[in-house]
Amino acid sequence: MIADVGAQLGLAYAFVEREVALSKRYWAWEIVWLVYGIVTSLSVAYIGLAAPAITGGSENTAAVSRLVLYLLIGTITWRFLGLIFEQMAETIAWERWEGTIEYTFMAPVPRITHLLGMCGATLVRALAFSVAILAAVALFVPVDLSHANALAAGVLLLVGAVAFVGLAIASAVFPLLWTEKGLQMAYIVQAVVLLVSGVYYPTTILPGWMQILSFISPATYVIRGMRDALLDGADLVAVWPNLWPALLVGAISIPLGMRVFLWAERHAKRTGRLKRSG
Amino acid sequence: MAIQIRERIRTEKKTAALAACEVSKAFRPSRVVPVGGMTVRAVDAVSLSVWRGEIYGLLGANGSGKSTLIRLFSTLLTPEAGTVSIFGLDIGRDELAVKRLINRVSVEASFFKKLSAMENLVYAGRLCGVPPEESRAKVTSILRRLGIEDARMKEPLDKLSRGMQQKVAIARAFLTTPMLLLLDEPTTGLDIRSKREVQTFVRDLRDEHDATILLTTHDLDEAARLADRIGILHQGRLVAEGTPAELAARHGGTLEDVFMTLTGRRIEEGDEAGGPAE
Numbered sequence: 001m002i003a004d005v006g007a008q009l010g011l012a013y014a015f016v017e018r019e020v021a022l023s024k025r026y027w028a029w030e031i032v033w034l035v036y037g038i039v040t041s042l043s044v045a046y047i048g049l050a051a052p053a054i055t056g057g058s059e060n061t062a063a064v065s066r067l068v069l070y071l072l073i074g075t076i077t078w079r080f081l082g083l084i085f086e087q088m089a090e091t092i093a094w095e096r097w098e099g100t101i102e103y104t105f106m107a108p109v110p111r112i113t114h115l116l117g118m119c120g121a122t123l124v125r126a127l128a129f130s131v132a133i134l135a136a137v138a139l140f141v142p143v144d145l146s147h148a149n150a151l152a153a154g155v156l157l158l159v160g161a162v163a164f165v166g167l168a169i170a171s172a173v174f175p176l177l178w179t180e181k182g183l184q185m186a187y188i189v190q191a192v193v194l195l196v197s198g199v200y201y202p203t204t205i206l207p208g209w210m211q212i213l214s215f216i217s218p219a220t221y222v223i224r225g226m227r228d229a230l231l232d233g234a235d236l237v238a239v240w241p242n243l244w245p246a247l248l249v250g251a252i253s254i255p256l257g258m259r260v261f262l263w264a265e266r267h268a269k270r271t272g273r274l275k276r277s278g
Numbered sequence: 279m280a281i282q283i284r285e286r287i288r289t290e291k292k293t294a295a296l297a298a299c300e301v302s303k304a305f306r307p308s309r310v311v312p313v314g315g316m317t318v319r320a321v322d323a324v325s326l327s328v329w330r331g332e333i334y335g336l337l338g339a340n341g342s343g344k345s346t347l348i349r350l351f352s353t354l355l356t357p358e359a360g361t362v363s364i365f366g367l368d369i370g371r372d373e374l375a376v377k378r379l380i381n382r383v384s385v386e387a388s389f390f391k392k393l394s395a396m397e398n399l400v401y402a403g404r405l406c407g408v409p410p411e412e413s414r415a416k417v418t419s420i421l422r423r424l425g426i427e428d429a430r431m432k433e434p435l436d437k438l439s440r441g442m443q444q445k446v447a448i449a450r451a452f453l454t455t456p457m458l459l460l461l462d463e464p465t466t467g468l469d470i471r472s473k474r475e476v477q478t479f480v481r482d483l484r485d486e487h488d489a490t491i492l493l494t495t496h497d498l499d500e501a502a503r504l505a506d507r508i509g510i511l512h513q514g515r516l517v518a519e520g521t522p523a524e525l526a527a528r529h530g531g532t533l534e535d536v537f538m539t540l541t542g543r544r545i546e547e548g549d550e551a552g553g554p555a556e
Binding site: 007010011013014017018021022025026098099100102103105106107108109110266269270271272274275276 | 305306346349352353354355356374377378380381382384386388389390391392393397401402404405406407434
């Protein structure tokens with residue numbers, strides 16, 4: 001049993017190692033995404049700094065600082081979750097582009113091990129990017145984390161990542177089923193999640209039907225909890241109302257995402273879509 | 279488990295390496311998005327057996343169903359009707375066990391283009407349970423034998439010629455030592471010298487690793503040179519089968535004459551009813 005788990009972990013690690021090697025070879029693109037992440041996060045922070053000038057409201061330093069941090073937590077947490085979503089959703093499209101999809105699906109690796117390996121690689125990359133973006137933004141904008149509860153924030157981020165993985169795996173199905181337009185469909189899902197999850201604003205300002213969608217998005221709870229932990233120093237007990245729904249979404253979405261993926265793989269094999277070209 | 283299956287196969291000499299019984303596959307236009315097109319019957323009630331240690335050549339014009347058949351045997355497609363077993367294991371029911379026994383080299387080498395030959399092969403080894411340190415030593419020795427210099431082993435694959443890439447694909451088969459190797463037009467587009475080298479490696483693989491080989495080709499000379507038995511596929515149906523000498527005796531003349539007699543056309547001419555997987 002332990003040997004079997006060890007063997008599966010070894011197989012899953014093959015995908016992590018492969019992704020790290022690919023990141024090194026495509027280093028110029030990694031720099032592009034990093035710069036893009038820094039610039040967009042910084043732009044959002046400057047919107048916060050400029051709020052008094054834009055609205056003509058008070059220039060209360062504490063309030064402005066809180067707004068900047070509020071926006072930064074949203075944008076960087078979203079960057080972290082978004083990277084997980086994008087890389088997982090692109091798993092199939094990328095392998096199709098490289099021409100390796102057939103070989104990967106022929107490999108003697110259980111699909112769950114394959115997808116978990118990809119999740120591991122994705123988490124490493126998303127975490128590295130998010131830390132680098134936060135560090136870079138802190139050079140330009142004062143970031144006050146003196147009240148932050150790092151433990152609660154870390155747990156929320158981890159749970160959020162797990163919860164997002166299920167959604168991302170399910171979205172990776174689109175490029176598997178629709179060889180030409182599937183990736184675009186996955187990006188639409190990502191955009192809708194961004195809109196309804198309260199990345200830049202409280203979800204209470206959304207129209208009623210959007211609030212229903214925000215209710216099922218794991219990002220809603222993660223971002224809300226991260227704000228509580230980093231802005232107000234909420235501990236694990238205090239963030240529990242946001243932690244358990246994210247855990248629940250993860251507990252439902254991962255097995256569901258896996259099942260959807262396995263169904264899509266069977267469908268692709270029936271219809272001849274498991275191939276390098278569209 | 280994988281080792282036990284291999285041991286069982288080695289001792290059971292009578293089981294066919296590959297047994298296909300009345301296998302059919304058709305591709306239908308999408309019911310969801312009506313884009314036109316018609317149902318294409320790519321493989322039509324094909325039955326064939328490949329015996330252990332044999333090189334079986336599958337001859338057919340473009341569009342005759344060769345690649346569809348190979349993709350069915352590779353677990354990349356599911357048959358609509360009929361059964362396929364590899365060393366007695368059903369490709370649907372025992373998919374993972376079957377994947378441990380097979381490898382495929384297709385007309386285009388499936389590799390991560392920016393990774394080196396070494397990185398690609400170590401990754402392939404990991405997926406097949408070969409530890410990286412063991413892979414590295416083996417890869418160096420195999421690639422040297424295939425005439426690839428040490429310096430080129432660390433270059434990105436897209437810097438190597440197609441002939442060299444195909445040798446790396448053959449090296450992958452040497453590394454993972456499959457019991458059944460599926461070669462889908464492995465020499466198409468190669469110059470004469472590379473073609474001969476690849477053909478030599480195919481023979482070596484059979485002789486040194488006790489591998490069984492199914493080779494699809496539209497090169498009559500290659501089929502005659504390599505195959506112990508030949509099957510001729512025409513419009514998805516297996517129209518003849520036998521050793522080159524048997525086919526010549528049965529239908530008269532050269533292998534080209536046999537092909538013309540059975541199909542009514544030259545092998546260079548494509549079949550109209552070819553499947554999309556061709």
